[in-house]
Amino acid sequence: MSPLSPLRIAVIDDWQSVAGRLVDWSALAPVGEVIFLHEFPADTAVLIERLRSYDVICAMRERTRFDRALLMQLPQLKLLVTSGMKNAAIDIAAAGELGISVAGTGGDPYAAPELTWALVMALTRNLLAEGNALKSGGWQQGLGVSLHGRTLGILGLGKIGRKVARYAQAFGMETIAWSENLTAERAAESGVIYVDKQTLFAQSDVLSVHLVLSERSRGIVDAASLARMKPGAYVVNTARGPIIDEAALIDALRKKRIAGAALDVFDQEPLPAGHPFRTLDNVLATPHIGYVTRESYSLFFSHMIEDILAWHAGRPIRLLA
Template identity: 65%
Template sequence: MAVQIAVIDDWQDVARDVVDWSTLESIGEVSFVHDYPADNETLAKRMGSVEVICVMRERTRFDEDLLRRLPNLKLLVTGGMRNAALDFKAAAALGIQVCGTDSYKHAAPELTWALIMAATRNLVVEANALRAGQWQQGLGGDLHGKTLAILGLGSIGKRVAQFGQVFGMRVIAWSENLTSDAAAEVGVTYVSKQELFEQADVLSVHLVLSERSRGLVDAQALGWMKPTAQLVNTARGPIVDEAALVKALQKNRLAGAALDVFEVEPLPEHHPFRTLENVLATPHVGYVSQQNYQLFFSQMVEDIQGWSAGKPIRVLS
């Protein structure tokens, strides 16, 4: 009997065309579901008969309750080698294999820098004005000689730091695990947390979401920032206290924010980030790129083939 394989979280309905899924025909039948996440009861009805589910990183949440509602599920395959939306412990206890994929490492840093440039030079307003028959709405900002503050100098943070250095920016960084020596190795100045926020002209968030980082950018940290500074977040929404950021932006205590990630995704229809004039917001497209999706989905196919052959690869649980 053919294995039922579901590719979910395909919000843009692009998965079917990114790679050749026909290589799985000898294993089972592939279906594509591009609905947004729902409550567990709805999800259980939607996927109750499915044995293999391919998920995108941190979209649909598979907690213990949902996993128990999916008695036929044998394999979960996620984009990336880390997915905080999956309960790995529960999956293991229920005998559900979890496998991952590699990631294209350049997509998120490139999007981060696109947001920094667009926000600094007011590009969306200027482009929209031009389309409306207008011309030159205001003065853009500058980056050369300014301070780029990196919150979390991991692989993505380092890449963003390199871009800043190319643009002639002074680059500083802080995280709880960062040392002065580690920062110096990539030409970055290590500072304290308070100094990071106080000195930033652009502050870019690149931490992994954890209980330690959740809400780390709070009202106090935002209060340390210059009123001329920009906050950029392409990491995870809950790292920033969203209510505190909205308040700071409404009161113009910050020049602006460029955001690709949010507390709740998709972003609620009437959220202030959709209308505040000093916010440039994109719909979590940091890893949504041609090369990254080709890598994700091609390796998902490989994971399913390996599991079917009894030789699972890129095992997470």
């Protein structure tokens, strides 16, 4: 990129209108103009019209899908920066073929596991219903469930799953885990018992999902898996919505075959109006806020600025393609 060419830089997916004030974007003033876009994702035609004039686009997680069809219609785009070092919504191969560099950022390793544990606690102690009842004049709606001595099942013992296991162990829970690549030795390193898939679902009082979404993991929590769970068990998902068969989970919740679910991620985001997850009384749903903390965003945006400046200087960093 020539240092004499001013850049048009779009910071998209700024749904909460916070990007402009969390970090100092003025460092980019010598190389171009920064525009903040707050709209939700749209269809390809609208996105083309919205983004076609930008040289650099900064994307937040997987909110906007940059597939081949969209990338081919963005002739000005030379650098796409995503928060985090993975983004399944970007066609990395297509970007490379089109001469578009893709860079990532670091991330807060504690935000998602902390939210996971907040959801576990809120779900098992019925905090949403109890708090809402108190505000409307009520008092003590039901019975919570103590976690001590119960079993947390972890589907995917990666970086997040291992942190969640430590939280569970601090609460006196037994921790078990399974994934296709997990071994008993690796599980033991985190003080976790390795079990097979069937046992994971059958023994878990709380099942927490922490797999990476892939064709192998898509729908892995299916009707048969849910049917193995205890009637009093809970499901928590802060990973990706499609890892769970949504229709099967809705059916299990409606028929009270499991006690409840806490969900931060969904097949379609934002979650459509009228979706069952918005109305089922045994669902605690949050709007994909696992990474939505001041610390995470500040790190994302500051690294985006670094990525753009390094790329503009001809010394790109944190490249994904």
